[in-house]
Amino acid sequence: MPAVKFLHAADLHLGRPFSGLTRSDRTLGKLFQQAGYKAWDRIVRTAVERKVDFMTLAGDVFDRTSPTIRARVAFKDGIERLHQAGIPVFLALGNHDPLGEFPDPLRSLPGLYVFGPQPEARECSPQGSPWKLKVHGVSFDRPAVQENLVRGFRRDPGIEIAIGIVHANVAGVAGHDNYAPCSIDDLTAAGMDVWCMGHVHAARVLKQKPLILYAGTSQGAHVNEPGSRGCYLITVDGPGDASAEFVPVASVRWEEVEVDVTGVSSEEGLLEAAEQACRMLCSNEDDLDAIVTRIHLMGRDSLHLRGAHERMVEMGEVLSERLARLPIPVFPESIRDRTRSALELDVLLQQEGFLADLVKLSRAAAEGPALGQELVNSIKESLPKTAALEMKVEVEQLHDPKVLAAYLDEARELVAELFLE
């Protein structure tokens, strides 16, 4: 029996600028400004090429409540192309584009169905499909919806396949506003065959039966949205029998990369190592215009980069120029120095005297909880009263052995460096 095929996308955030970039560049600016629109264009193209029966959009189509002209035109253009291809679009709005603010001229586009503020269902019978199918959905009517919208969904008993669309935070995902909160149990209880979710920006399948998934944003806009971004092509072979294939559409990908500088003895060598690490970020299969990456310098630094601000800036410029010439151009978002000094602490340990004692003591404090806490207590006592109040939170954190160990590590190297100077 022919399957039902549809495309699910969410959180397009048309018009959203990239954030966090420390350098500005005209060509780059243009490329980044286009990326979100290009992702939407690829979604539309995928739907047409894969001949899907319909498309679902789970909110945050626009980034702002008053979308820019460019964003509105891009959206309209996509819906029109889908309509010409006979692909209807079901849209459940989210917190960035609630009903009350959604542009009037876009509500009534042919082929687009925008859900109202109460859960409702639309019949949709794909050509050649033997199944009676309904698409259920609900839109945010205002930016901050606090109630559980999913509890209002009920499957129609006369229907063989039910698809649900909602913009919601499932099980309180951190880092996203807790709008329209619901649980996996709520979603399961509603009796849908597939739940097409929006709001959380990382694509993820939450459950297989019923199929519950977040499409994620189609184009990452900062370093906390790394990796491949896209939409899902969903195939429903029959009631309760659905599967999903991830389709990447983002033209710019965000990454983080670590460059180990241990043993690197020249600036040229460092550039080489960074370029090598960035080369590894892409493969031949990637259809990307660019990669933006945060570069972390790690390991023992014999170049004494720490605190050498001007050298770091110049190094960043030269590196940017080299990375821009890679087969898929790579742009550093920023370069973070997380190196440690090149002091050979293990060698120091073998010697006698103040430094050896310092290293021994700090290691013992990091490893032995009792000595560590004794140290924390003596820090607390030696702080002047006012400082103790101001620094209370930070000092309290030292009771966490991991935090203490990191501080001891840092402090030991600082003292050792000062001492050797």
Ligand SMILES: [Mn+2]
């Ligand atoms: Mn969003």
